[in-house]
Amino acid sequence: MKSNLISIVLLLLLIGSVYVTAEEGLFCGISKMDITPTEPVIMAGYENRTDLSKGIHDSLSVRVVAFQSGKDKLVLVSTDVIGFYSGTAEIIRQSILKKYKLDPSELFLTAIHTHAAPSITLDLENGHPNNVAYTKILQKRILQTVGEALKNVKPAEIGTGTGYSPVGVNRREVFYDEVGNPRTWIGRNPSGVQDKEVQVLKILQEKKLAGVLFDYACHSTSLGWDNYQISGDIHGLAEQFIERYFGGGVVAPGFAGASGDIDPWYRVLPGFDTKNGWVPEPVLMGTMLGEEVIHVLRAIESMDCGGEIRSDHISLELPGKPRGEWETTIDHPKTTIDVTVARVGEVAFVGLGGEILSEIGLAIKVASPFQQTFIFTHCNGTSGYMAPQHRFIEQGYEIQSTPFASTAANMLVKQVVKMLHAL
Numbered sequence: 001m002k003s004n005l006i007s008i009v010l011l012l013l014l015i016g017s018v019y020v021t022a023e024e025g026l027f028c029g030i031s032k033m034d035i036t037p038t039e040p041v042i043m044a045g046y047e048n049r050t051d052l053s054k055g056i057h058d059s060l061s062v063r064v065v066a067f068q069s070g071k072d073k074l075v076l077v078s079t080d081v082i083g084f085y086s087g088t089a090e091i092i093r094q095s096i097l098k099k100y101k102l103d104p105s106e107l108f109l110t111a112i113h114t115h116a117a118p119s120i121t122l123d124l125e126n127g128h129p130n131n132v133a134y135t136k137i138l139q140k141r142i143l144q145t146v147g148e149a150l151k152n153v154k155p156a157e158i159g160t161g162t163g164y165s166p167v168g169v170n171r172r173e174v175f176y177d178e179v180g181n182p183r184t185w186i187g188r189n190p191s192g193v194q195d196k197e198v199q200v201l202k203i204l205q206e207k208k209l210a211g212v213l214f215d216y217a218c219h220s221t222s223l224g225w226d227n228y229q230i231s232g233d234i235h236g237l238a239e240q241f242i243e244r245y246f247g248g249g250v251v252a253p254g255f256a257g258a259s260g261d262i263d264p265w266y267r268v269l270p271g272f273d274t275k276n277g278w279v280p281e282p283v284l285m286g287t288m289l290g291e292e293v294i295h296v297l298r299a300i301e302s303m304d305c306g307g308e309i310r311s312d313h314i315s316l317e318l319p320g321k322p323r324g325e326w327e328t329t330i331d332h333p334k335t336t337i338d339v340t341v342a343r344v345g346e347v348a349f350v351g352l353g354g355e356i357l358s359e360i361g362l363a364i365k366v367a368s369p370f371q372q373t374f375i376f377t378h379c380n381g382t383s384g385y386m387a388p389q390h391r392f393i394e395q396g397y398e399i400q401s402t403p404f405a406s407t408a409a410n411m412l413v414k415q416v417v418k419m420l421h422a423l
């Protein structure tokens with residue numbers, strides 16, 4: 001009886017070791033590191049803020065999920081900053097690719113687009129020295145966090161689910177000028193097109209919850225342009241809420257979906273102040289989003305431990321906006337946008353290096369051959385806004401500031417869908 005038991009134990013150990021050494025099935029490594037600035041910095045997102053930041057509302061982090069299946073890898077990086085502007089996307093991206101010998105298609109370097117975080121710059125001539133120093137530290141910490149995730153891969157199971165959140169709202173409020181032409185300002189347009197889906201990816205390791213990846217299309221701007229406190233805003237506070245709820249080292253990387261025209265339903269009330277510096281709106285909105293992620297997560301039962309990884313990446317050249325059209329005084333040159341697509345089993349990821357309006361993201365999701373397609377914006381680049389052609393007549397901020405021609409969005413959707421089919 002005893003020898004039978006020993007044989008069974010030895011057999012189980014053997015099966016276990018074969019399983020690990022053969023590197024079959026899906027492996028995953030998850031890591032997180034603090035990136036809260038320790039010195040006052042120039043904050044990103046609004047030109048009116050010229051003073052340095054004044055204190056911390058809540059901390060910033062970089063979170064990494066690295067998948068591995070056989071020799072194929074996929075590294076998803078979520079960073080609590082606005083985006084890798086001023087040429088930093090390429091510098092940081094290349095340093096990760098080089099150090100860890102990744103193919104360009106295997107890396108999604110993204111930002112949650114919080115407007116309450118430091119401006120990212122390595123340009124000492126134009127950037128504040130504190131921001132340059134911060135960006136150097138940030139680059140090191142991102143590299144370190146990616147390294148930790150890749151080093152600590154373990155067998156994993158993944159499952160997905162979706163929910164709904166009213167935290168964001170279409171911000172393109174259309175009105176008519178004195179001669180009856182449509183015009184748009186940034187306000188609230190509750191009947192405007194919007195993707196309110198909350199996408200969740202659950203990651204189990206050794207049957208225990210290890211990671212909660214979520215994706216929601218909304219600007220993390222509830223603190224607004226008068227705020228001088230550092231914060232992850234909506235996405236950052238949702239990440240923190242989920243991690244605090246589960247505890248035990250669970251990491252919850254957040255991603256911003258196609259949210260070029262989506263703002264928070266609430267921004268800070270003017271004149272409201274509390275003695276301890278606690279600001280209700282980002283906490284309220286971040287908590288609501290985090291609550292929904294947890295509700296979705298708890299309902300995910302079907303888990304998959306297989307998962308072939310496939311990925312592709314291109315720098316897609318698209319036509320620029322011509323002079324004379326839509327209040328443009330210059331001929332915009334052809335502009336490229338970074339497109340990264342990947343699949344892990346039956347789950348697809350699309351990374352776009354710009355601020356895509358919600359209808360473009362929806363068009364990709366609808367046409368995707370995958371049941372679950374996560375759209376990550378502010379990914380691997382910062383090519384600016386992109387709007388669907390039929391929105392150009394309404395004009396407004398996103399149309400004025402886009403470098404792309406009105407035909408670009410259709411071309412992007414076609415290309416992304418083609419790449420998804422080929423995965």
Ligand SMILES: [Zn+2]
Pocket residue numbers: 113219260355
């Ligand atoms: Zn934005």
